[in-house]
Amino acid sequence: MDSPLRSFASLYSTTFLMVLAAGLLTTYLGLRLTTMEVPQIWIGGMMSAYYIGLVFGSKVGHKLIAQVGHIRAFVACAGVVTASALGHALIDNLTVWIVLRLAVGMGMMCQYMVLESWLNEQAETNQRGTVFASYMIVSYLGLMAGQGAISLYPDLGLEPLLLIAICFSLCIVPIAITRRIHPEPLTPAPLQMGHYWKRAPQALTTIALGSMIVGCFYGLAPSYATAIGIDPEHVALYMSCTIFAGLLAQWPMGKLSDIISRSLLIRINCTLLGFIVLIISIVPFHSVYSLILTGLFGILAFTLYPLATALANSRVDQHERVGLSATILVTFGIGASIGPLVASGLMQVMGDQMLYGFMAICSFTLLARLMWINLRQKAEQTITADYVMAGGDMVSSPLAASFDPRVDVDMVNEQMIHPAEDAFDITPDSDNEELDSSNTQTDDTADASPANANTVSNEQVEHKILDDEDVDNEIGGR
DSSP states (O other): OOOHHHHTHHHHHHHHHHHHHHHHHHHHHHHHHHHTTOOHHHHHHHHHHHHHHHHHHHHHHHHHHHHHOHHHHHHHHHHHHHHHHHHHHHOOOHHHHHHHHHHHHHHHHHHHHHHHHHHHHHSOGGGHHHHHHHHHHHHHHHHHHHHHHGGGOTTOOSHHHHHHHHHHHHTHHHHHSOOSOOOOOOOOOOOOHHHHHHHOHHHHHHHHHHHHHHHHHHHHHHHHHHHTTOOHHHHHHHHHHHHHHHHHHHHHHHHHHTTSOHHHHHHHHHHHHHHHHHHHHHSOOOTTHHHHHHHHHHHHHTTHHHHHHHHHHTTSOGGGHHHHHHHHHHHHHHHHHHHHHHHHHHHHHHOTTHHHHHHHHHHHHHHHHHHHHHHHHHHHHHHHHHOOOOOOHHHHSGGGGGGOTTSOHHHHHHHHHSOOGGGSOOOOHHHHHHHHHHHHHHHHTTTSOHHHHHHHHHHHHHHHHHHHHHHHHHHHHO
C-alpha cells in the first residue's frame, strides 16, 4: 500500500502552492494598507471580507462542483482568485479592494471544498487520520512559506502580487494532470445550526469566539507589528514563529485531549490564552521575549479549533457529522469576519495595543461562557438522574391485566363482573339486596344458551355500572 504522501502528492502540491499564495496575499495587504496610513477600520473590513467570502463560497461551491465536477470547478475558481489578486495592482480604490477580497474568499472556499472532499472520499479507512494530518501539515508549511516570502520584498511593490498570481496559477497544474480517479459530485447537506448548537454548545461557542481571535491575528497582526516599529523582515519572522508554534502543538494537544476531558482542557486553554494576550498588550515589544510570547499564543490559539471540533464530533451521531461540519465552517467564518471589524475599530479609537486587548476580552468571555454552560449541563444531568418514572392511570388500573397475554381474559372479566364483597365499601342495605338479586339471576341463567348468556352478562355489566354511579353520586352528595 502506497504512503499517503505519494498517493495524494498532486493534491498536497496544489494545497501548498494555494495556501502559500493566500498567506502571502493576506500579509501583503495588511502591510500595504498600513504603509498607506489607511484607518484601521478599513484594514479590519478588508480582512473580514475574506471570511465573509468563505461563508458564501460554501453554498456556491456545492452547486458549482455538483454541476461541472471537481477539477473544472477548481480551475474556474483559481482563475477568479488569480484575477482578483492581480486586480489589487491595477486599482487603488479601497471599496474595490474589499470586493476583490470577497471574491478571493469565495473562490478559495470552493478550492478547499474540492481538495478536502477529494481526500475524504478516496482516503482509505486505516489511513484517513494520516491523510488529513499530512494535509494540515502541508497547509501550515504553506502559510509559513507565505509569511517568509514577504521578507523578500520589503519595499511592498508589485512583485509580491506577481508572485501570488504565479502561485495561484501553478496550483492548477498538479490537480489538472493527476491520474487519480475523480470523486463523486457533492451532495449539499441541510444546514440546521440551531440543532447542533443545542447538541454541542461548548464546542460551537469555542469555535465562534476562537475564530474571532484567529481572524484578528491573521488580518491585523502584520499591521500591528508595523505600527509598533517592526520592519517587514521581522514581521515575517513574528508571523512565522506564531504559526510554527501552532503547528508543533497540534499533535501533543491532540494526545493530551485523549487523556483529559476536552471541555476542561478548553477552559484551561482559554485561561492561559487570556493571560498571555493580556501580557502582550501591556508589555512593550522585545526582540526575544515577544517571540516567546507570540509562540505561546500560537500554541494556545491555534489549538482551540481542533479541540472544539473533536468535542463537537463526540456529541453527535455518525449520520449528523456532515451537517455538523457545515455548521462549524459557517460558525468559524462568521466569527472570523466579525473579529477583525471589532478589533480594528478598537485599535482606531484606543490604540494598536487593543488588538491583543480585544483578544483578551474574547478569551475571558469564552471562559465565562463555557463555565456557565458547564454548570447548566451539570444541573440538567442532576435533574435527569433524580427523575423517577411513574405509571399512568392505565398501569394502575385493573384493566391493565387484560392486556397481559399471560392472563386469562375470561377470569379477568369474571372478576370485574362479580367483584369480591370487600371490593366496594357500600353501606346501604338496599344496595346489598340489589347485588344479591343480581347474583341470584346469574345462577338461574347459568344453563342458558350462549346468546342468552351474553345478553345476561351485558345486562349485568350495565346494571353494575349504574350501581357504581349511584354509589359515586351518593358519596359526592355527602
